[in-house]
Amino acid sequence: MSRGIALITGASSGIGEALAHQFAGQGFDLIITARRGDLLANLAETLEETVQVDIITCDLAAPEGAQTLFDAVTELGKPVDILVNNAGVAHSDEFHKLEPQQVSQLIALNITALTTLSHLFLNEMVARGSGRILNVASVAAFQPVPAMSLYAASKAFVLSLTEALSEELRGTGVSVTALCPGLTKTEMVEQLAAGDVPEVFMSSTTTVAREGYEALMAREVIRIPGLANQAAVTWAQHQPRWLVRGIGGFISKFRPPR
Numbered sequence: 001m002s003r004g005i006a007l008i009t010g011a012s013s014g015i016g017e018a019l020a021h022q023f024a025g026q027g028f029d030l031i032i033t034a035r036r037g038d039l040l041a042n043l044a045e046t047l048e049e050t051v052q053v054d055i056i057t058c059d060l061a062a063p064e065g066a067q068t069l070f071d072a073v074t075e076l077g078k079p080v081d082i083l084v085n086n087a088g089v090a091h092s093d094e095f096h097k098l099e100p101q102q103v104s105q106l107i108a109l110n111i112t113a114l115t116t117l118s119h120l121f122l123n124e125m126v127a128r129g130s131g132r133i134l135n136v137a138s139v140a141a142f143q144p145v146p147a148m149s150l151y152a153a154s155k156a157f158v159l160s161l162t163e164a165l166s167e168e169l170r171g172t173g174v175s176v177t178a179l180c181p182g183l184t185k186t187e188m189v190e191q192l193a194a195g196d197v198p199e200v201f202m203s204s205t206t207t208v209a210r211e212g213y214e215a216l217m218a219r220e221v222i223r224i225p226g227l228a229n230q231a232a233v234t235w236a237q238h239q240p241r242w243l244v245r246g247i248g249g250f251i252s253k254f255r256p257p258r
């Protein structure tokens with residue numbers, strides 16, 4: 001018997017795909033979404049042996065993308081118990097060198113879509129008196145990251161929004177959790193040339209997804225997977241901001257060529 005329905009954005013690869021396996025393994029039916037429908041279909045085929053899976057292909061960075069997804073979910077007539085805002089993009093370059101389209105796409109996906117989906121589904125969840133949201137932020141949310149400035153700023157937004165909502169939602173039966181992974185072996189990391197980073201410094205998508213699931217079910221507000229990531233965040237939080245951004249600026253000069 002199903003434990004409820006989880007809607008997972010960005011489920012076609014990486015952490016989102018691992019989250020789909022995690023939730024299915026725990027008995028949740030799924031609604032999975034991304035742009036690459038073929039990858040979603042392959043994933044659904046694997047998971048449908050144990051749970052029900054609906055697929056919605058959707059470009060969440062398109063104007064009205066989040067509303068389109070919300071309308072499609074409403075049409076399915078299945079109440080969403082868990083919303084996982086995982087879809088995201090990253091660009092690694094100096095801010096002024098990014099293409100205008102890269103800037104607008106990152107803001108549209110990492111900030112606008114996540115915010116709109118949270119807003120739309122929270123209305124339903126609060127009215128029902130139950131529900132959970134998992135927002136995938138990053139360790140980059142805790143300090144500025146030169147040469148990934150917009151990405152880090154978008155994740156700081158996600159973390160700030162999540163923390164504030166967690167307080168607003170007290171007593172409603174609804175909770176919101178920020179999952180803040182460090183480097184995790186996915187397509188995103190390979191595209192950023194961080195694929196050259198030795199694997200020992202990277203988390204696996206399975207571990208990150210398991211931690212995200214555990215934090216969500218425990219209604220934790222912030223979860224940082226991995227001791228090294230927790231130590232790095234704690235260190236940065238106890239230093240003066242000029243030092244943290246200065247070290248980030250120094251490291252950014254040694255970025256691998258793209």
Ligand SMILES: NC(=O)c1ccc[n+]([C@@H]2O[C@H](COP(=O)([O-])OP(=O)(O)OC[C@H]3O[C@@H](n4cnc5c(N)ncnc54)[C@H](OP(=O)(O)O)[C@@H]3O)[C@@H](O)[C@H]2O)c1
Binds near residue numbers: 012015136138181182
């Ligand atoms: N990997 C890391 O080191 C790391 C660390 C911290 C946080 N994160 C966060 O983890 C999340 C997942 O990233 P990942 O590392 O798993 O990367 P990934 O493998 O590239 O996955 C990104 C997912 O987002 C979807 N997506 C991208 N653009 C989209 C759009 N316009 N509309 C709808 N879906 C879109 C992609 O699907 P389609 O291309 O099929 O649309 C894909 O399923 C992101 O929010 C990222 O910021 C990653």
